[in-house]
Amino acid sequence: MKTWIVVPVVFLMTFTVQQSAEAQERTFGLGGSIGDPYGLSAKLWLSENTAIAAGLGFGIADEIGFFQLQADFLLHKPIDLDWDAGTLQFYYGGGLGLYSGSRWDVIYIRIPLGMSMNFLDAPLDIFLETVPYMEVDPDFYFSFTGAAGFRYYFGK
Template sequence: MSTHRWITALAIICLGTVCAASRAEAQPVEKGALGVGIILGEPTGVSAKLYLADDTAIAAAAGFAFIEGGLHVHADYLWHPWVLEDAEHFVLPAYIGAGLRALNEDRGGGSSAFHMGLRGVAGMLFDFKEVPLDVFVEVAGLFDYAFTNDDGGIGFGINAALGARYYF
């Protein structure tokens, strides 16, 4: 076989492989129920989400609270009642939920406070169909109690964050 025919055959095989791979990548992927990633904002740290059904999930995050200062941990039960957009490459659902938050606030000068309370959360999720990845933005209202020797008591606040998770 001549060199020209070998090059032509190799080019056809490579082209066929590339076309098959691109067609396979264009197919929606079946993502797992557990997503792990990052969250940026209040708090900034790690985020996880476990789908219980198509429209319900438990989401949690742990990280540093920049505004209040200290370690922040929360967990929410989420419900995804509305799909704002269902395009070829992504789905854009909105979600609402409720959960708990704990914060170990460092007030400086050796003073600290432990906060425990409720979160009401609302957000949007950019859920890719072709890769097991989502990007989210959320806002949460807080109602908590600060346990401290100085000036503890009931407080209100807001958390806002964006993040991304990879699903296994």
């Protein structure tokens, strides 16, 4: 029962946030990630330094099928480098995730820490992150995960 309540709440938190990034030309990006999860990666910029990122993954391993959804609020800090190709940013934040498999359902709290490279001449970014997380339902468990990926930004 908890699974079917959390999934719509996390989904709505991710995609119903009003865009307020007048200065941000690239507001919405969609791409892929490898790591945790393997699947789709999306990012919605709210301002020059804040964004909501989401991941959606599916998988089948050792006769175990699973679905994974996560959403994070991120704060970005630019790293001052003299690069003509793009900007490098450190980001951190907090979020929630849901892992639902054929054997168990898990809700977890995430604290992503990562780096992203936003290219100036192409509507792309690449990212690499590590994420300490704590499962809170059905049991408490602490561990680390991570992902690498890219996103294509729509718009200007």
